[in-house]
Amino acid sequence: MKAIEIRNKYLNYFKNHGHKIIPSSPLIPENDPSVLFTTAGMQPLVPYLLGEKHPEGTRLTDYQKCLRTNDIDEVGDNRHLTYFEMLGNWSLGDYFKEESIAMSYEFLTKELEIPADKISVTCFAGDEDAPRDEITAECWKKAGIPEERIYFYGKDDNWWIAGEEGPCGPDTEMFYDTGKPACSPECQPSCGCGKYVEIWNNVFMEYYRTKDGKYEKLKQHNVDTGLGLERMTMLLQGKETPFDTELFAPIMQKLSELSKNDSIESRRIVAEHLRASMMIIADGGRPSNIDRGYVLRKLIRRMTRHLNKMQIDLNELETLIELDIDILKEMYPELEKNKEIIKQVIVEEKNKFMKTLAHGEKEFEKAISRAKAENKNTIDGQTIFKLYETYGFPPEITSDLAAEQGFKIDNSEFDKLFKEHQEKSRMGSEQKFKGGLAEQNEKTIAYHTATHLLHKALQIVLGEHAKQKGSNITTERLRFDFSHPEKMTKEELKQVEDIVNEQIKRDLPVKCEEMSLEEAKKSGAMGLFENKYGEKVKVYTIGDFSKEICGGPHVTHTGELGHFRIKKEESSSAGVRRIKAVLE
Numbered sequence: 001m002k003a004i005e006i007r008n009k010y011l012n013y014f015k016n017h018g019h020k021i022i023p024s025s026p027l028i029p030e031n032d033p034s035v036l037f038t039t040a041g042m043q044p045l046v047p048y049l050l051g052e053k054h055p056e057g058t059r060l061t062d063y064q065k066c067l068r069t070n071d072i073d074e075v076g077d078n079r080h081l082t083y084f085e086m087l088g089n090w091s092l093g094d095y096f097k098e099e100s101i102a103m104s105y106e107f108l109t110k111e112l113e114i115p116a117d118k119i120s121v122t123c124f125a126g127d128e129d130a131p132r133d134e135i136t137a138e139c140w141k142k143a144g145i146p147e148e149r150i151y152f153y154g155k156d157d158n159w160w161i162a163g164e165e166g167p168c169g170p171d172t173e174m175f176y177d178t179g180k181p182a183c184s185p186e187c188q189p190s191c192g193c194g195k196y197v198e199i200w201n202n203v204f205m206e207y208y209r210t211k212d213g214k215y216e217k218l219k220q221h222n223v224d225t226g227l228g229l230e231r232m233t234m235l236l237q238g239k240e241t242p243f244d245t246e247l248f249a250p251i252m253q254k255l256s257e258l259s260k261n262d263s264i265e266s267r268r269i270v271a272e273h274l275r276a277s278m279m280i281i282a283d284g285g286r287p288s289n290i291d292r293g294y295v296l297r298k299l300i301r302r303m304t305r306h307l308n309k310m311q312i313d314l315n316e317l318e319t320l321i322e323l324d325i326d327i328l329k330e331m332y333p334e335l336e337k338n339k340e341i342i343k344q345v346i347v348e349e350k351n352k353f354m355k356t357l358a359h360g361e362k363e364f365e366k367a368i369s370r371a372k373a374e375n376k377n378t379i380d381g382q383t384i385f386k387l388y389e390t391y392g393f394p395p396e397i398t399s400d401l402a403a404e405q406g407f408k409i410d411n412s413e414f415d416k417l418f419k420e421h422q423e424k425s426r427m428g429s430e431q432k433f434k435g436g437l438a439e440q441n442e443k444t445i446a447y448h449t450a451t452h453l454l455h456k457a458l459q460i461v462l463g464e465h466a467k468q469k470g471s472n473i474t475t476e477r478l479r480f481d482f483s484h485p486e487k488m489t490k491e492e493l494k495q496v497e498d499i500v501n502e503q504i505k506r507d508l509p510v511k512c513e514e515m516s517l518e519e520a521k522k523s524g525a526m527g528l529f530e531n532k533y534g535e536k537v538k539v540y541t542i543g544d545f546s547k548e549i550c551g552g553p554h555v556t557h558t559g560e561l562g563h564f565r566i567k568k569e570e571s572s573s574a575g576v577r578r579i580k581a582v583l584e
Contacts, residue, residue, distance in 0.1 A: 001112070003085075003233040003247055004331050007063050009111050010087045010227070014061035017103055019089055022062045022534040026283040027083075028292065028470060036292040037067040037280075041088035042203075042224045048092050049167055049205060049222050050440065052553055055514045055536040058094040063087050063229070065279060065332075069295050072302070075272050076265040078241040082299065083276035084230050085331075091223035098139045100202050100223045104174065105143035108200070112236060118177045120189050120196060121145055124159055124170030125152035129215045130207060133158075133170045140172070151188055160203040160224075167205045167218060174200040176235050197235060200227045243268050248275075250327050254320065260311035267310070273303035274324055277346060282338040284469060286573040287349045293573075300349040301356075305394050317350060318343055360393030364401055371407065381413020388414075389421065440553070443475040446561050446583055449510060449542070449554040450500070451480055453564070454581065455526070456546040457499040458482055461492050467526075469576050477567070477582050484577045488569050500564040507559030508543030512552060515539060525549050 001009075011021050025044035027037050038044065041064035048054040064086045074080040091100065108114045121140050126132030137150050152158075161168035175189040175196040183193035205222040207215045230242040239245055243252055248271045255267045277299045280292070287297040307314060321343050329336040367383045379402050387393035395414055402409050451471050458466040462484055469481040488496075517537050520527065525539045527549040540554055541547045555561065563584045572578035 001233070001236050003229055003245065006112070006232055006236065007085070007087060007229060007331070010107070011061055011063065013107050013111050014059075014089045014103070017059075019059040019061040020056035020534065022056055022060050024062060024064050027065050027067050027280055028283050028285055036069060036295060038064065039066055039068050040064070041066070041086040041226050042090070045090060045224075047440065047551055047553060049090075049224065051220055052551070054092060055538050056534045058092045059090070060092070061087075061089040065283070067276060067280065072295075072298060076269045078243075078268075081230060081242060081272055081276075083272070083279050084228055087227040087229055089223075089225050093220040093222065096221050096223060097136050097204055098142070100204075100225070101136065101139040101172065102143050104200060104202060104225070105140075105145070108174065109144070112232075114176065114236075116144055118179075119145060120149040120151065120175045120177060122151045122153050122158055122173045122175070122189055124172075125154050127155060129155075130159075130170060133172070133204075136170065136172050136204070151190070153190060157190060160201075160205075161209055165209055165211050167207070167222065168209050168215075169203060169205045169207050169218075171201055171203040173198050173202075178235070197231065199232055199235065201225065241268075243271060247327070248272075251275075251320065251324050254323055255310065255312065258310075258312045258316055261309065263306075263310055266306035269306045270303050270310075270320075271324075273299040274320060274346075275328065277303065278321065278324065278328075278335055278342050279332065281342045281345050282332070282334045286345060288573070297349060300346055301353045304350045304353050305397075309396070314350060314354070317347060321346060356391055357393065357397075360387055360391035360397075361401075363387055363391055364393065364398060368402075368405055368407065377406070378408045378410055381410040381415075381417055384409055384411075384414040385417040385421070388418070441475065443583075444473050445553050446555055447473045447478040448552075449558070450561055450564060450581070450583060451478055452540065452542055452546050452548050452550070452554075453500045453503050453558070453561075454478075454480055454496065454579065455482070455548070457496045457503075458484075458579075460499060461495045462488070469572070477580055480579045480581070481572045481576050482579070483575060485575055487571070488577065493566050493569055497564060497566050503542065503545050504558045504561045504564060506543065507557050508545060510554045510556055510558065511541045512554070513539050513541070517549075520549050523547065 015021055025038055029035060029038050029043065035043070041062065042049065044064070045060070054060065065083070066086050067083045069082065071080045072082055075082060108119060109116050123136045124130070124133040132152065140150055141147060158171050158173065159168065160171045173189070176199045178195055178197060180195045182195055183191060187193060187195055189196040203224040205224060206218055208218050209215055230245070230247060233245045233247065234242045237245055242248060251271045251274070252267050255270055256262055259267070277296060280296050285292055285296050287293050287300065289297070304314065307317070325335045325339055325342070335342065364387060367379060367387070371379060379398065384395050384398050387398055388395055399409050451473070455468050466482045466484050469483055471481065472479040514536055515523070516535060520537050520539050523539065525547045537549045538552055539547060540550050540552060542558060561583055564581060565584055566579055566581045568580040570578050
């Protein structure tokens with residue numbers, strides 16, 4: 001069964017069970033400072049999991065494009081991916097454990113025709129915060145899973161929470177028995193030997209973890225599920241890795257044909273990073289030296305490095321992009337639509353990297369000269385790391401060049417420095433985004449409303465071309481990206497500021513209405529990322545000033561916002577400007 005058939009079966013099954021199909025949100029999150037990219041299907045739905053009413057109702061299903069950055073350096077093995085697709089279904093205060101489990105079991109055994117004896121499940125074992133989840137275990141028995149294939153584990157395995165505070169609860173995970181021999185008589189789903197592969201996770205949100213670490217019962221019980229498409233495709237096709245499925249196989253084959261120095265690891269890195277880069281670019285991402293732009297830059301440069309390693313002519317990159325888009329366009333039509341910009345961005349970044357490599361080679365020659373002058377025959381790890389971190393010069397290239405000149409390299413010192421660098425990066429990322437996905441409070445809600453006023457004010461001052469390209473909100477400030485070809489003048493910024501403050505002073509009412517997307521367009525509501533909207537949408541109207549399609553939430557009157565002040569206006573990327581502003 002192909003990946004797109006599995007996706008369609010999933011969406012149709014849940015549609016037939018009363019769920020509305022909602023579109024995938026973009027990879028680049030809107031108004032969510034907690035993460036660089038959309039990392040899970042539930043992420044765009046957090047306001048609704050917290051009680052906000054969803055325009056499509058209480059039963060939802062979708063496929064969600066996801067990207068996780070923690071394991072970029074692990075890609076190349078037989079399982080790690082940065083970009084993946086998550087299938088999900090949600091109950092927002094509707095059904096709970098029994099119906100969720102019954103549907104999951106039926107979908108796996110009837111729709112996907114997985115033999116029931118191939119499925120094992122895990123449940124929460126209980127602790128001082130919440131009891132053992134016997135209800136879930138009983139639901140599984142009722143569905144058809146025998147007691148001997150039901151396992152209980154603690155919070156590390158069977159509990160879910162977004163961030164340090166927020167909705168949370170026990171989860172139940174489904175595992176597929178691959179048929180591989182058990183590593184020991186005690187082998188079970190928690191074992192990492194590869195016999196059991198997790199295929200689906202149902203989270204039962206019935207608690208709220210407070211800032212001081214207490215667990216309180218939620219009034220609205222939700223179900224949030226996630227099924228990884230690439231993994232399920234691999235298992236149902238009896239393949240060893242996702243790279244053996246139709247999602248990657250044609251590009252893997254083409255790389256093998258083009259390579260003069262074939263490497264399965266390098267082919268996987270190129271195939272995976274190319275797909276991930278294309279998906280980010282199609283959703284508006286561009287390379288830069290910070291945040292998500294840095295991740296995209298790293299993906300393209302790591303891919304280029306491995307094309308070089310396989311001795312593939314870099315002029316073939318456009319051919320590879322076209323082939324990959326052809327492979328994936330049925331699943332992701334946005335790739336075909338953005339083909340030219342995808343090619344342009346990747347090729348330009350590749351060219352920049354080749355110049356960086358040339359600089360790195362010059363620095364390497366200096367390091368060799370120093371070593372010779374000091375009668376050394378080893379390049380120290382500090383030098384290798386500096387070449388890598390400052391010039392993007394890959395350690396394997398340093399090693400090859402050193403060997404050509406009769407030098408050894410100190411890999412142990414480099415490995416130590418590289419591990420420290422990775423740890424700092426991870427800690428920095430966790431610190432930066434530790435607020436979790438549910439950071440909604442009076443300040444962030446006020447900033448969310450202020451972006452609507454700012455958006456309209458920019459269009460009044462600059463023209464209708466000034467459309468939102470993205471925003472990022474924290475409790476301290478708002479950041480708003482919009483299309484405009486040149487730097488704004490001081491006079492223009494002052495005009496925008498004055499217009500926003502005038503609307504705040506007028507204390508305009510903020511009204512929310514639900515309507516069809518077509519009705520919203522006819523009413524003159526501004527809409528962003530149109531492909532992400534479902535059939536029904538929420539439209540927020542701010543007095544006689546602004547009307548936008550938006551998920552909310554917002555303040556009830558603009559007078560609640562305080563004084564609006566623009567702190568900075570700068571370039572975000574080609575043709576896109578960025579404003580940072582505060583409410584005082």
